[in-house]
Amino acid sequence: MNETTFFTCEETFRRMKDYVDRELPAADVALVEMHLKVCGACASEYRFEQTLLRETRAKLRSVPTPPDAIARLLRGASSPKEPRE
Amino acid sequence: MHVLADSDFEKLLTAILDRAYGVALRMARGTEEAELLLTETIAEAVRRYPTDAPGPAFGLWFYRLLVEAFGKSRARRLRESKQPEAEEATELFLYHETQRLGMHSQSRDPAAVFLAKLRPEQIAAAVEALPDDYRVLCALYLYEDLRYVELAAILGVAPSVARSRLHRGRNMLQRTLWRVAVESGAIQESAAGNPA
Numbered sequence: 001m002n003e004t005t006f007f008t009c010e011e012t013f014r015r016m017k018d019y020v021d022r023e024l025p026a027a028d029v030a031l032v033e034m035h036l037k038v039c040g041a042c043a044s045e046y047r048f049e050q051t052l053l054r055e056t057r058a059k060l061r062s063v064p065t066p067p068d069a070i071a072r073l074l075r076g077a078s079s080p081k082e083p084r085e
Numbered sequence: 086m087h088v089l090a091d092s093d094f095e096k097l098l099t100a101i102l103d104r105a106y107g108v109a110l111r112m113a114r115g116t117e118e119a120e121l122l123l124t125e126t127i128a129e130a131v132r133r134y135p136t137d138a139p140g141p142a143f144g145l146w147f148y149r150l151l152v153e154a155f156g157k158s159r160a161r162r163l164r165e166s167k168q169p170e171a172e173e174a175t176e177l178f179l180y181h182e183t184q185r186l187g188m189h190s191q192s193r194d195p196a197a198v199f200l201a202k203l204r205p206e207q208i209a210a211a212v213e214a215l216p217d218d219y220r221v222l223c224a225l226y227l228y229e230d231l232r233y234v235e236l237a238a239i240l241g242v243a244p245s246v247a248r249s250r251l252h253r254g255r256n257m258l259q260r261t262l263w264r265v266a267v268e269s270g271a272i273q274e275s276a277a278g279n280p281a
Contacts, residue, residue, distance in 0.1 A: 013176070016176075017252050017255070018248075021233070023232065023233055023248075044189075045177055045180055047194075047196075048177075048179070048180045048183075048195065048196045049177070049180070049196075051194060051196035051197050052179060052196040052199075052200065052259075055196065055197055055200040056200065056208060056227060056258075056262075057227050057228075059200065059203070059204075059205040059208045060107070060111075060205065060208050060209060060212065060227050060228065061104070061107065061227075061228060062205045063107065063110075063205045063206060063209050065103055065106045065107065066116060069106060069116075069120065070099070070102050070103060070106065072120070073102060073106075073120065073123055073124060073127060074095075074098070074099065074102070076124050076127070077098070077124075077127040077128070077131060
C-alpha cells in the first residue's frame, strides 16, 4: 500500500497556505492536522499565518469609507454619465 | 424601467458597495480615482444587469466588472509609468523576522502583537504598494472571503494562476508590512531581542 499516512514538516509546509485558505482536499486536511498535533514548530507557524491573515483582514476592513461616499455613488448611478477618458 | 428601480438590483448593489469601495480604493490608491472607477463599474452594471442576469453570483459579477474597469482605467494608466518594484519575500517572512527580534519569546501570539503596532491605514498602504496584478488579487482576497476558483473567475485566469499569484502576493505583502513597520518606527530593527 502506497498511501501516505503521515506528512513530514516539508509536506505540511508546502500545504500551509492552502490549509489556511481552507482549499485543501479533505484527505490532505486530515494529514496536515495530524502533523500539527504532534509538531510544535509547524503548529507555531500555522498559528502565526492564520492570525496574521485574520488580523490583516480585520484591520483593512476597519478603514472607514468616507461617510457620504456610498450615497453619492448610488445617486450617481441614478443619473449615469459618460465614462471619463 | 430603469434598472435602479429594480429593488433586487439596488439591494444587491447596496450590500456589496461598502466593501467594493475598499477594494477599489486599494486598486486605485486615491478616493477620486476609486470613486471614478466605481461610478464606471456601476454604470456598466446598470447597463448589463438585465441581459447578464447574474442572480446569486452578483458579487463575483460586479467584481469582474470592477476589474475590467480597472484594466481600462485612468488610474491604471497613471500608474503604468511608476509601477512599484516587487518586494520579493520568502515564505513565512514575518514569522522569521518577528522571531529574530525576540517577539516569539515575549508573547504566545506574535502575529497579533506585530499587527497591533500598525494602524489600519498603514496596512492599507502596504496593500497599495504591491504591483498591480498582486494588489488587485490581494485586495479582493482580503476584503472578501473568496475561493481560488472565484478569484480566478473574476480575473479571467486559471485557478492555479490565481492561487500561485495570491501566494506570491501575500509573501510580498508580508515584506511590505515589515518595511512599513520599520520605516514608521513601530519596530526597532536594530534592537534585536528588545522590539519596540
